[in-house]
Amino acid sequence: MIAEERKDSSNKLRRLRLMGLTVPVCVLVTGGIVAYIIFWRRRRTSTQESDDLVALTSINDDLETGTGPKRFTFRDLALATNNFSIDLKLGEGGFGCVYKGYLYSEGIMVAVKKISQGSKQGKKEYRTEVKIISSLRHKHLVQLIGWYHDETQYLLAYEFMTNGRLDSHLFYKKSLASALLYLHEECQQCVVHRDIKASNIMLDSGFNAKLGDFGLARLKDHELDLKTTGLAGTLGYMAPEYATTGKASKESDVYSFGVVARQPAYEAESESIPKDMAQLI
Structure with a gap:
């Protein structure tokens, strides 16, 4: 009986010692993981800020050596x-x-x-x-x-575009077609806009259409395909093949142009269509 009690006491002591070792080790490991995560996040933030600074410096060099903006x-x-x-x-x-x-x-x-x-x-x-x-x-x-x-x-x-955005006016299609021809064929590199829509087309005092907002645009060599990852643009103006493959092209820009060109006609037609039916179009 006494031997069993001593054995139980010895086992309890071993368990306590084991717990005494395990808890500090767990605390150290957890602390190390937390410290690593904090260090990694700070380093990533620092790297991002450094990349931003390099990018801005590059922009400064590009712009300040030119005769443009x-x-x-x-x-x-x-x-x-x-x-x-x-x-x-x-x-x-x-x-x-x-x-x-x-x-x-x-x-x-x-x-x-x-x-x-x-x-x-x-x-x-x-x-x-x-x-x-x-x-x-x-x-x-x-x-x-x-x-x-x-x-x-x-x-x-x-x-400043005196007459605001295209989506509140009708417009002349030749202006936008001329802009697309310039971007796709006449520039040193082909410019794929990727977000042609009515609200990105402005009208000057003579109601001439001008394409803007190049934040999603991409440059490519004329003889090469553009490889992109992920979709960019606006649903409703996006070409079906672009939405499926994620690969923008001159043709997908032209599709978006066609949607914009069709809008005035659609709006005129929709005035004679009941609202509940127009939603299905």
């Missing part, structure tokens, strides 16, 4: 828009807002796009748009007047 100060664009007044807001999207402004130094009206500070996708599209549209010159493309960016602010100044 002008680099403005933040004060220039804040003054132009009355410190980004809500009364001058023209519209708002997923990655930022657009404001009407007047550049006193240039004596012209502009539309200033201000990217939301927390939008990583917005910053990515900013870099893409600046890289592509700054080298394009065509009467039916919205012209980039100037730009400004630092570590937190991303701003683009475009020519």
